[in-house]
Amino acid sequence: MSEPKIQKIGMVGVGSMGSMMSLLFAEHGYHVFFFDIEQSKMDDTQSKAQDVNLHEYVVGQDSYSQLCKSVSSDSQPRLIVFSIPHGLAGDKCLQGLLPSLTTGDIVLDCSNENYKNTERRQEELRPYGIFYVGCGVSGGYQSARAGPSMSPGGDREAVEKILSILRTVAAKDEGGRPCVNYIGPGGSGHFVKMLHNGIEQGMMSVIAEAWYILTRGLGLSYDEAGQVLRQWNESPELSKCFLIAIGADVNREKDDKSNHVVSYVQDKVVQDVDESEGTGTWTCEEAVRLHSPAATILSAHLFRCASADLKKRMKTEKVSKGTFATKPLQVDDQDSFIEQLRMATYFCFLLCFVQGLNLLRQKSEKKGWEINYPDLLHVWSAGSIIRADGIMSLLQSICSWPRMKPDGDGILTDQTLEKELSRSFDSTKNVVLKAVEGNMIIPAISQSLEYYKYSTHTELPTQFMEAELDYFGHHNFDIRGHGPGEAKKGSHHHEWKPAKGTSDK
Numbered sequence: 001m002s003e004p005k006i007q008k009i010g011m012v013g014v015g016s017m018g019s020m021m022s023l024l025f026a027e028h029g030y031h032v033f034f035f036d037i038e039q040s041k042m043d044d045t046q047s048k049a050q051d052v053n054l055h056e057y058v059v060g061q062d063s064y065s066q067l068c069k070s071v072s073s074d075s076q077p078r079l080i081v082f083s084i085p086h087g088l089a090g091d092k093c094l095q096g097l098l099p100s101l102t103t104g105d106i107v108l109d110c111s112n113e114n115y116k117n118t119e120r121r122q123e124e125l126r127p128y129g130i131f132y133v134g135c136g137v138s139g140g141y142q143s144a145r146a147g148p149s150m151s152p153g154g155d156r157e158a159v160e161k162i163l164s165i166l167r168t169v170a171a172k173d174e175g176g177r178p179c180v181n182y183i184g185p186g187g188s189g190h191f192v193k194m195l196h197n198g199i200e201q202g203m204m205s206v207i208a209e210a211w212y213i214l215t216r217g218l219g220l221s222y223d224e225a226g227q228v229l230r231q232w233n234e235s236p237e238l239s240k241c242f243l244i245a246i247g248a249d250v251n252r253e254k255d256d257k258s259n260h261v262v263s264y265v266q267d268k269v270v271q272d273v274d275e276s277e278g279t280g281t282w283t284c285e286e287a288v289r290l291h292s293p294a295a296t297i298l299s300a301h302l303f304r305c306a307s308a309d310l311k312k313r314m315k316t317e318k319v320s321k322g323t324f325a326t327k328p329l330q331v332d333d334q335d336s337f338i339e340q341l342r343m344a345t346y347f348c349f350l351l352c353f354v355q356g357l358n359l360l361r362q363k364s365e366k367k368g369w370e371i372n373y374p375d376l377l378h379v380w381s382a383g384s385i386i387r388a389d390g391i392m393s394l395l396q397s398i399c400s401w402p403r404m405k406p407d408g409d410g411i412l413t414d415q416t417l418e419k420e421l422s423r424s425f426d427s428t429k430n431v432v433l434k435a436v437e438g439n440m441i442i443p444a445i446s447q448s449l450e451y452y453k454y455s456t457h458t459e460l461p462t463q464f465m466e467a468e469l470d471y472f473g474h475h476n477f478d479i480r481g482h483g484p485g486e487a488k489k490g491s492h493h494h495e496w497k498p499a500k501g502t503s504d505k
């Protein structure tokens with residue numbers, strides 16, 4: 001006999017994501033009971049449900065206990081979905097819900113949460129027999145309404161119990177396969193979403209820098225830049241890349257006075273520094289802690305942080321006035337330079353994925369998560385912000401399990417990938433040269449180039465750095481020509497300058 005199906009869902013947090021997910025669940029026949037501490041969001045969700053005639057399926061609740069009561073059933077566990085800010089909010093929700101929850105109930109946290117909080121809550125709830133599943137949700141509020149990409153992680157049995165619901169509502173790939181797969185135990189689902197956002201930050205910086213070159217460097221109008229991005233989105237390398245597709249829209253969108261909206265958007269990205277979102281910061285922390293050189297991602301993140309404080313930038317601009325100004329780029333043939341910029345964007349996008357996946361490999365090894373990479377890439381293939389058909393199919397062909405095993409070599413050793421990177425290297429280099437000449441601002445593009453160079457080269461300036469370290473710190477070194485050795489302190493020391501006291505002769 002098949003298990004009775006969950007028919008009711010409790011939704012906690014109905015902001016831009018939660019309200020849309022409520023409608024999505026309801027549209028698929030689930031009864032949604034929702035609660036939010038913000039009355040305006042409650043009212044808003046109720047009226048949105050009314051607008052689409054789903055009000056009988058989407059019903060506001062006064063409290064956590066009322067919500068739990070409404071969702072309860074004799075034969076099935078309760079499913080409570082969170083879509084709330086990270087950190088304290090989740091703990092407060094659990095505190096409020098706990099007296100009304102019972103053994104077997106499942107909390108599916110669809111927020112962007114730090115995986116460490118996820119794992120702590122899993123442990124805290126274990127004695128009560130309550131499951132806490134950390135689930136990444138990607139695609140913004142449009143996908144939350146139409147079908148997002150979902151990465152659930154935690155207790156496998158708990159995830160299995162709700163997987164059919166997630167499959168019903170998740171984005172579907174071109175073959176109709178739902179973009180949701182079990183990721184792994186513990187906080188792996190939230191970790192993977194964090195990493196997705198790290199990759200997203202890298203890609204967003206690259207495309208923003210390319211846009212700057214098109215408009216500031218080459219003097220294209222917004223409409224022309226939009227047209228270029230539209231064409232890129234149809235090219236094999238960048239085909240069906242969400243961030244490029246919406247980039248074309250962003251360039252073309254006009255307000256009711258026929259002004260381009262993008263023309264008056266302030267150049268500040270604030271959600272990292274005001275800590276309303278944490279995923280970018282956590283990705284960088286993880287990269288640094290794991291000694292994983294995610295250079296494009298880190299550079300993109302720091303760039304965003306620097307952009308947030310415009311007041312400070314205005315002051316420093318005043319002080320440094322005249323040091324540099326952006327200049328039109330001198331290119332012989334504009335069309336072929338734009339083609340180089342397209343290939344440079346491809347090069348940098350590939351490296352965002354390389355850096356993100358390498359970081360995941362390292363983390364997964366430490367945590368014993370045994371991530372299935374083809375399954376993960378499939379989760380990201382539709383609905384998600386980082387979807388990009390051309391890149392995903394390339395990655396699908398190279399992220400096979402042996403290579404991604406903890407003791408495998410990682411994807412940068414793959415010949416197919418290397419072919420793609422080497423055929424776009426010269427374009428990237430030329431874009432960087434021209435952009436530097438024109439004083440363009442290209443932190444993520446330039447860092448991608450450097451990352452590729454130092455990751456694939458065996459004669460680095462660190463030779464000199466290691467010598468200086470030995471000079472002043474007796475840190476030892478390995479000998480060139482004696483093979484790669486381990487990533488451990490070498491066994492050789494040279495007495496560059498013996499230490500002497502002031503009284504020594």
Ligand SMILES: NC(=O)C1=CN([C@@H]2O[C@H](COP(=O)(O)OP(=O)(O)OC[C@H]3O[C@@H](n4cnc5c(N)ncnc54)[C@H](OP(=O)(O)O)[C@@H]3O)[C@@H](O)[C@H]2O)C=CC1
Pocket residue numbers: 012013014015016017018035036037038041083084085086089090092093110111112113137138139140141277
């Ligand atoms: N926006 C996006 O594109 C995406 C967001 N996410 C993640 O999804 C989550 C929700 O995002 P989003 O909808 O944009 O955020 P919103 O701020 O729009 O919505 C969150 C809602 O949760 C409410 N809330 C906070 N604490 C509690 C609580 N203890 N009990 C009940 N409700 C509470 C908030 O109220 P108040 O405002 O008063 O705090 C707010 O109304 C976040 O973790 C975000 O990182 C994931 C993917 C995409």
Ligand SMILES: O=C(CO)[C@H](O)[C@H](O)COP(=O)(O)O
Pocket residue numbers: 112137138139140197198200201271272277279280385
């Ligand atoms: O999670 C998301 C998309 O996937 C949210 O849109 C989030 O706000 C993106 O934030 P960031 O770029 O700071 O990670």
